[in-house]
Amino acid sequence: MNDQPFDLDLLKAFAAVADCGGFTAAAGRLNSTQSTVSQKVLRLEEQAGHRLLERSHRQVRLTEAGEQLIGYARRMLALDAEVRQLLSGASVAATLRLGLPEDFAAGRTTSTLAAFARRHENVRLEVTSGLSRELRSLYDRGELDIVVVKQRRGTGDAVKQWQESLCWIDSAAHPVLALDPLPLVVFPPRGLYRDDMVAALDASGRRWRVSYTSSSLASIQSAVADGLGISLLPARVVHDRHRTVGPQQGLPMIETMEIALYYRPEAGALVTRLAEDLSALIGDDSRDEV
Structure with a gap:
């Protein structure tokens, strides 16, 4: 890896391929050509000193190095967009990236999130739902700011945990x-x-x-x-x-799971406030905190 700063244009091409799952779709999103996008990713791989994508006829997948880079790439691109908004005189919207298991991403949860958004009009919420292992992986890679996941009791260093009945x-x-x-x-x-x-x-x-x-x-x-x-x-x-x-x-009782809330204390006041709202919501559902 060389000492040159990462080129945002190359990172943008890399992120587009990762999001679209291929070079053709990424080229369409970027209003470019497939060969141009491919060349940009190759230049980024040379700069990073690692192969970032595994290419095949059917699909494109991130390598281990690509998975490590993609979260940072998205954050750098988001920061660049915010700076451009600020310098253009537009109001900058903070983005909070939240991950929720599917059974939480509806009903009272959406009401809670809508109320939070109304109180903080300068905040843009990006909510991802999915399996807990996938959400925890996204959080560990820095692609989510706060997550609610299911896990076996006592297996993680969550900020808060509740028993799951x-x-x-x-x-x-x-x-x-x-x-x-x-x-x-x-x-x-x-x-x-x-x-x-x-x-x-x-x-x-x-x-x-x-x-x-x-x-x-x-x-x-x-x-x-x-x-x-x-x-x-x-x-x-x-x-x-x-x-x-x-x-x-004749069916045995199973009491092995808990609901866990993860966020980084250094993430800021907005993340803490959202975490407090989610904690209140989860606590209201008659679960015992552990």
């Missing part, structure tokens, strides 16, 4: 609990609750099979309600088309 659910109209093997509706591999379900059933000697897999909470809820299998979900997302089951039906 889990329960087994079956269909109210089409129960399947008596089937052998027991059909399971699950999140994808490495998704939360899946390993806990399997370990608990194995320990109890109950035969099981995966009948439905989805990364969407709404899809999981519907699959259970329609009788495709049972699942393990937070108690707060159970609705009237579900039937809660548990030890009385």
Whole structure:
């Protein structure tokens, strides 16, 4: 790596390729040509001294060095945009990047975020929802300012943690609990609750099979309600088309998860205020702080 400052134009091309997943789409976003974008990324790789992208016919992926750089690249580009706004006489909007699990990114949460935005009109909220492991990875790479994630109890250095109450659910109209093997509706591999379900059933000697897999909470809820299998979900997302089951039906209790709030104390007053609002929201849902 040489000592020259990074060229923002090269960083912009790199970020566009990462966001679009390919050079052709990135060229369209930048109103440029594919070859020009490719040359800019090559020049950035030479300057960084590392290969930043793995290229194939189907897709483009970040290398380990690319994953390390992309967060800094976006922050540098955002800072450049803010400086340009300031010098042009326009009011500068602070950007807060928030990550939420899918089951938090609706309902009372959106009301809380809307109220925060109304109190702070100079703040632009960017909300990303997804699996907790993905959100935590984005936070660790500096691409999110504050995250709410699910994790195993006592496994992280979160600012705050709350116990997550889990329960087994079956269909109210089409129960399947008596089937052998027991059909399971699950999140994808490495998704939360899946390993806990399997370990608990194995320990109890109950035969099981995966009948439905989805990364969407709404899809999981519907699959259970329609009788495709049972699942393990937070108690707060159970609705009237579900039937809660548990030890009385031979299913073990599972109390291994917590909700965790992460943010960097040095991030500033606005992040702290948003964290306080989220803490109040989570605390209102009858969870015990740990």
